[in-house]
Amino acid sequence: MGIKHLMQVILENAPDAVVENPVPSYFGRVIGIDASMALYQFLIAVRVEGQQLTNDKGEVTSHLMGMFTRTTKMMAAGLRPVYVFDGRPPEAKQNELARRHEVREDAKEKEAEAKEAGDQAEMERFSRRQVRVNQQHCDEAKRLLTLMGIPYIEAPGEAEAQCAALCRAGKIWATGSEDMDSLCFGSPILLRNLTFSEARKLPIREVHLDQVIAGLGLTMPQFVDFCILCGCDYCGTIKGIGEKNALKLIKRWGTIEQALEHLDKTKFPLPESFNYQQARALFQQPEVLDPARVDLRWGQPDEEGLVQFLVGEKQFAEDRVRATTARLRASKQTATQSRLEQFMGPPAIMTSCSAPPGPWPMVQGPIVLTPSPFPPLRQQAGAAAAEKGNKKARTSAKGAKGAAKATATKPAAKKR
Template identity: 50%
Template sequence: MGIKGLTKLLAEHAPRAAVQRRVEDYRGRVIAIDASLSIYQFLVVVGRKGTEVLTNEAGEVTSHLQGMLNRTVRLLEAGIKPVFVFDGEPPDLKKKELAKRSLKRDDASKDLHSAIEVGDEDSVEKFSKRTVKITKEHNDGCKRLLRLMGVPIVEAPGEAEAQCASLCKNHKAHAVASEDMDTLTFGAPRFLRHVTDLSFKKSPVTEFEVPKVLEELGLTMGQFIDLCILSGCDYCENIKGIGGQRALKLIRQHGCIEEVVQNLHKRYTVPEDWPYQEVRTLFKQPNVCTEIPDFQWTSADKEVMLDNSYHTVHIFPQADSCFLFPGPCEFSGI
């Protein structure tokens, strides 16, 4: 989910913090990418029509592999050096949000069943996408594919967004590419949107720099984190009736959540046992790995063992190497 309303808030109150760039501007740059968000997008979109999904001969879902292959090839063709970061254990503070998502998937499954019974194709399409969940098998398959393509991966101990931000802060990556705005809250110095779109050559990349965001908003990094917590994030409830606009006004007026709560109008109710301080610490000191060796991009593995998931190779002649192609297809070149 990220931070509620942050995109709109920045567009209105920090318009100069967002710069439109061409994808060519990142040629030769290392870009850290949240793999889990990408995989979810692929499972929802690639090869899906209603309840039908892209599979191989064994009936195993391969949408995530097809999408990962296509996206990675396009990034490499553009001269970008991608590093895919995979989620580790979610923090305890996220368990309530994950439980909510699980309940929503259960509700979507019931709605999907009803839509199938009455033959409502539009509802089938809508609810089938809401039942998507990333599994360990999805992650493992993409990790294997990326390794065979010679593309580095990072297995984060915690949240992938936090690890991506850490790579950027520690100069292992030039920027973080994601659609999830809480990457900014984790302090990524440079954040890119739309660079991972399969149509990125037609659409400009939007680049945010945290120092410019803070300057435009007139906030410190600590105040920006408090703003995001008040607006609503994945790790705790927010105060009902306070969205991004009011949260910004309150932080500018009072400086921090403690003072906001002290001076809050009685019509607002602060959630019981509200763990905003723990959430603040999570954003400032997330569980990340800082001992990351230098990244290496290598030629794709030509000695490919074929199995039920990977049947054919796909040639990428500029690199004189071959990529695995999920599912049965004809031998082809790009």
Template identity: 45%
Template sequence: MGIKGLTKLIGDNAPRAINTNEIHSLFGRKIAIDASMCIYQLLVAVRVGADNLTNDEGEVTSHLNGLFYRTIRLLEIGIKPVYVFDGAPPTMKSGELTKRAEAKKAAEEAAKKAREEGDLEMAEKFSRRVNRVTPAMIDSCKRLVRAMGVPAVEAPCEAEAQCAELVKNGDLFATASEDMDSLTFGTSRLIRYLWAGTASTASKKGIKPTEFALDVVLQDLDLTLPQFIDLCILCGCDYVDGIKGVGVVKALNLIRKHGDLQKVVDTLKKEKSYTVPDPYPVEVLRQMFVEPIVTPAKDVVLKWKRPDVNAIKKLMIEENQFDSAKIENGIKRLLAAKQKTSQVRVDSFFKRATAPNEAERAAKRKAVAETNKKSKKSKTQKSSTSTKGRAAKAKKDVT
């Protein structure tokens, strides 16, 4: 789910933080990719009618086909991907996972009914919602990625949190994910539509990567990072539902007015028109984003190696019966692309300008407030003096 309504909130209140560029502008960048999200998208996109691709054993292979070719495409563009895989989900996410499982079950039943009624179009529509990413699929993806010479990082918990850890440490340029909670975990840059932007139809559909800059988001929303995290929780996230009647705009206004989530929750509990979820453990929810379970960046080794051609052929051709000629051609492209990713961007030699830090922003706000206060006081004094003058003149004229 990510953060409910956050994309629109940023678009309406901090549009300067959003930039849409051609995918080739990311040449030379090292990018953390939320692997589980990408695999799910491939299961939806790589199909023959309503069905996934399968091998001779009837096992789904759509994810391998898509991952192989789109990784090659990223490398051909000059992007150096790092795939980060989810670990065990946090306990607090169990409610969201249950909802997703129920939704898939409902879609599966709807697809079955549509097939029985002969409505193939609706059957295909609902079948796309039934996809399940199994441990075996994840393991095969890790094997493929590593055989291609690309780093595969196994997060102890949430992949988005691990991506953010690597980006915050300066090891990588950005996190690529469709979930906006990557910003809540503190990634300095989030790129959406990167994966879709590598598809062969991306140009025709006008799909381009969209970058969100966290420092500009904070500056233009006039929030500190802790306040932004509180805002995201209040909007509704994977760990707790939103509060009915509190949309993203109201959530922003409440955080600005009260300063932090606990004060907002205490205020809303006193009002009969709002029902705050019970429990609503503010400090625990904050810690899920402030101190998530991750492997420290210093302990993560990132190396882009020469592809293991034999390992690729074994997995793709021998075990999963992909067309040998197509895989051979893909390997040629992969080897050629590896040369491109060794090139360095010119701007990597320069330090990137950043938005003002929290202290500077606070000082600026205080200075503006003081100036406005003095200006208002001065106008009041002038108005008072002017009024007295007019009254004295009027008295004199009467006399």
């Protein structure tokens, strides 16, 4: 899953790239959620006394419960989720999938052992490790989403790749996944912890790709190469090369090709199959639907349909299903809060006194060059000072006056 230790590397090298915000601050944002990841989390987390929820036929319903309640909570907070389902896994992922299969088989054996030993905690642990999202889970989730009026997309390949393409095209604002792969696929913004239980009160972690690559001092192609060396789902790793060495190598040589050329093969033997070109191609030209052909709509929930499906077939409590549906419907009716950015353009960054000196305000984008950046304050102030001769300011106020109006020319806050 994902890129090994990438989050740690980011936190160490580019702490500014990660921001934490509570869920409600994402109102109005359209977020593409990796459905397989979400379903997997629900299957693991939504349990009673360690057992998954089931209906009378013994079919698991944890994923539906999780998806129904979490999605409603997101909608109620004003978020607009879109679920993206995985399509065919790429060839290169077969090794990784085989490995995961082995882990599950292994866990199965261990669970049996624990059962014999009567160790409840161990049993639960290994039963969680066997969790796998199968086609039936996905099909049921899609049916549920249709009834809820929530859009979903079936990606031809990896869901994260599709999310990244949608995000770059502006169809969605961010990708919601735990998987750091999303950054490699080029999602400008990645949100983590989105589908965790609310009871855990985890804030959402927002990772900004541009700041990640700036913080690491890499270009985007170099970042992808770096991630491949760290260890991804599509390619083996070189023994002895972890995230630290990988960063060093890419910074020194720029590409994997160059790095391999200069690598001491006796010290760091390559794995049997090290098809990094294939992995790179998967990250850079993944198979995705054209975002322009994707049309996202949030419709009204079908209450009777939901009751029939969840209560009739899955034995959910009817009053809860109806109450949740009512919340879902209410979330559609309220007008959406807009943001100041929509009216005033992107904000400029200003830095406070004790930060290192620099031109002020530091400009992000062209906004500060527009003719009237907050003129009332400065102009009024300047004019008033001019009229009254500025008796009380004993100092260089006159010099400051001219500068006060011009936005980009304000002197540095302070000298170090």
